[in-house]
Amino acid sequence: MGDQRRISRRALLRGGGASAGLAALGGAGLLSAAANAQAQEGERRRPNVVLVVLSGVRADYVGAYDDVFDDRDAKTPNLDKLSDQSLRWRYATPDGLGAVPMRRGLLTGMRSYPFRDWRRTAGMPAVPGFNKVYDFQPLLPELAAAAGIRTVYVTDNPTLDGPRFRPFVRRTGRLPLSSGFQPTERDYLLPLGGPVQRRREEPTTKTLRAGVRLIDELKGRQPFFLALDAFDPADAFTMPRQYRAGVGPLHDDVSLPKDHVYTDSIKVEAGDAVKREVRSRYAAEVEAIDKELGRLLDKIDDAGLADDTVVMVVSDGGVALGEQGVYGSPVGVWHRRAYHVPFMLRDPERRWAGDTSSWFVSTHDIPTTLLAFWGIVAPGKMQGEDLTTLLEEFDLPPRPYYTTAIDTHVVVGDRHFLLIGRADQDRWRLYEAEDEDDPDDLRTETVKSPTVLERLRRYALTAAGGTLPQFDDFSAIQPREPDPPDKRVADDGTLDEDEARANELR
Numbered sequence: 001m002g003d004q005r006r007i008s009r010r011a012l013l014r015g016g017g018a019s020a021g022l023a024a025l026g027g028a029g030l031l032s033a034a035a036n037a038q039a040q041e042g043e044r045r046r047p048n049v050v051l052v053v054l055s056g057v058r059a060d061y062v063g064a065y066d067d068v069f070d071d072r073d074a075k076t077p078n079l080d081k082l083s084d085q086s087l088r089w090r091y092a093t094p095d096g097l098g099a100v101p102m103r104r105g106l107l108t109g110m111r112s113y114p115f116r117d118w119r120r121t122a123g124m125p126a127v128p129g130f131n132k133v134y135d136f137q138p139l140l141p142e143l144a145a146a147a148g149i150r151t152v153y154v155t156d157n158p159t160l161d162g163p164r165f166r167p168f169v170r171r172t173g174r175l176p177l178s179s180g181f182q183p184t185e186r187d188y189l190l191p192l193g194g195p196v197q198r199r200r201e202e203p204t205t206k207t208l209r210a211g212v213r214l215i216d217e218l219k220g221r222q223p224f225f226l227a228l229d230a231f232d233p234a235d236a237f238t239m240p241r242q243y244r245a246g247v248g249p250l251h252d253d254v255s256l257p258k259d260h261v262y263t264d265s266i267k268v269e270a271g272d273a274v275k276r277e278v279r280s281r282y283a284a285e286v287e288a289i290d291k292e293l294g295r296l297l298d299k300i301d302d303a304g305l306a307d308d309t310v311v312m313v314v315s316d317g318g319v320a321l322g323e324q325g326v327y328g329s330p331v332g333v334w335h336r337r338a339y340h341v342p343f344m345l346r347d348p349e350r351r352w353a354g355d356t357s358s359w360f361v362s363t364h365d366i367p368t369t370l371l372a373f374w375g376i377v378a379p380g381k382m383q384g385e386d387l388t389t390l391l392e393e394f395d396l397p398p399r400p401y402y403t404t405a406i407d408t409h410v411v412v413g414d415r416h417f418l419l420i421g422r423a424d425q426d427r428w429r430l431y432e433a434e435d436e437d438d439p440d441d442l443r444t445e446t447v448k449s450p451t452v453l454e455r456l457r458r459y460a461l462t463a464a465g466g467t468l469p470q471f472d473d474f475s476a477i478q479p480r481e482p483d484p485p486d487k488r489v490a491d492d493g494t495l496d497e498d499e500a501r502a503n504e505l506r
Contacts, residue, residue: 046149046223046374047348048309050211050300051366053106054289055099055204055230056186057315059340061286064088073283078294082313083344087352087390089361091415092343094317097331097406099235100159101129102316105364106229107160108137109382112364113405114423114461124159125239127262127407132159138379140367141168141227147376150221154210155229156203158236172206175233183238188281192243192268192327202285204230208292212299219303223374228296230316239263240406242332245270246325262407263329275322282321307348310373314363315341331409334420334431339404339411345369351391360402360414361387401459412460417447419456428457 059065061074064083095105096112105112115128124130133139142164145151151168153160158175176182184199211228218224242263270278293313300306320326323335330338343361346353365384371377372388385396403412408423421428430453447453 045308048218048223048305049225049370049373050296050309050311051225051227051370052208052211052293052296052311052313053227053229054293054313054315054342055202055232056317056319057286057289057342058318058321058337059092059342060337061283062342065090065342073279074286074290076286076290078290078297079313079342079344082293082297082311082346083354085350085353086311086344086346088356089343090356090358091402092314092341092361093339093402093404094341095362095364095404096129097317097329097404097409098127098129098240099231099316100124100131101406102363103157103229103231104129104133105362106366107133107140109140109364109367109378109384110137111383113403113410115407124236127239129406135164138367138381139164140370141225143371143376143379144225144374147374149374150218150224152214152218152224153227153229154207154214155227155231156206156233157229157231158233170210172210183234185241186285188278188285189243189328191274191277191281192270199232202288203232204289205292206230208296211296215299215303215305219305222308225370240329240331241266242320242329243268243270243327244325245322245327262409263331270322270325270327278327279321282319309348310370311346312344312366312370314343314366317341331406332420334418334429336413336418339402345387347391357390359390359396360399362402401456403460410460412456417452417456419453419460421457421460423461428453430456
């Protein structure tokens, strides 16, 4: 995208300041140009940022994704309008499955998988990835506040508690305690007859309404960072719930009864009528969420903030809606519609408005991106990419596959293949991508391509900077042992034969 030789004003100032850009450009005549660019950057007011995290919205139920999925049931005029004003990502996938792992990546910019730092947290499910943000991890709202950005993070996430979060976290109500917690269920899953109570109010509705009220308060305190994170407290206290009306090859071959448990699996009787009812209710919920988002966007416009405010909207994860007879948590579903979520970035200058990127974006890219809008250098621990690079007409580094995971259950895919497996057992199954025009036209036979399987497997195990995880009796993933030097580099400094072959497969 664009001329790779161009060095923009932001690129000059990012990653070491203008001097880094001067070394690349060279020439005395450019010194004054760089100085002027730096001065102009300093004079430009930092933008406001509104980050909206929706709860459980799939991309294929958003009208703006009609060019990818043309059979949606929901009407989403506000998300569609926002897409027309934004750069939209076609294949966005949460970094981790489950509301808690996803938000660790969202807040810290550090990939959740492979969960090597997991330790059992009281009151939370005994599933790797379900733990609080650690003290050593960077924190997006904390960095924004330290830079003088008025920061308000609206969420009912009970893991964001304590003195570190108190300065900027606001709740929509009193949080329940983990002890004696009574789980509720999303309305669209109620036809499945699970042993749960109806949820009183959709989390996104409460959170977005709180955001509308806050706009007037923050208008006089610019620049501001308003994060509206629709988190259901149940997601921190209970294991991800999955209703199963059938058993497919994946469950038979990969998930064995004595293995680590990463979902609350409930067997139900659910035929086509139930499937239609669940999907109809889900579409109605998505439409209600879209209406609340429209009110927030209207409030931003009415307050005169639209031209000074970055708006980013993303969903915290997809859901299964009867694919392979699975509802709720998408773990084990070899159907990529259940994993892809809407992801839109509206720039105040409307750069790339209405365009689409096919780069495999992930939620852990968000912190680095928002910090870049404010001219804040991202801490070295953050692993996400700066998506403003695309706005500046540069290409992002290659990311050939998307990945997500819960516990040891890993998903890695591209536009043609989907690999699902258990990393702790090194058990994998490769599937051909389904027909995009028909969500129920599933190619359930595995693809027998050792080369493709090995390439995706290696990416799944190394993309997050790790190797095959190892487990003890308590399911905690242990830190990896360093690779022996003689297995990586030969005496002459070149890669040895094994490492060279591995690079060919990556």
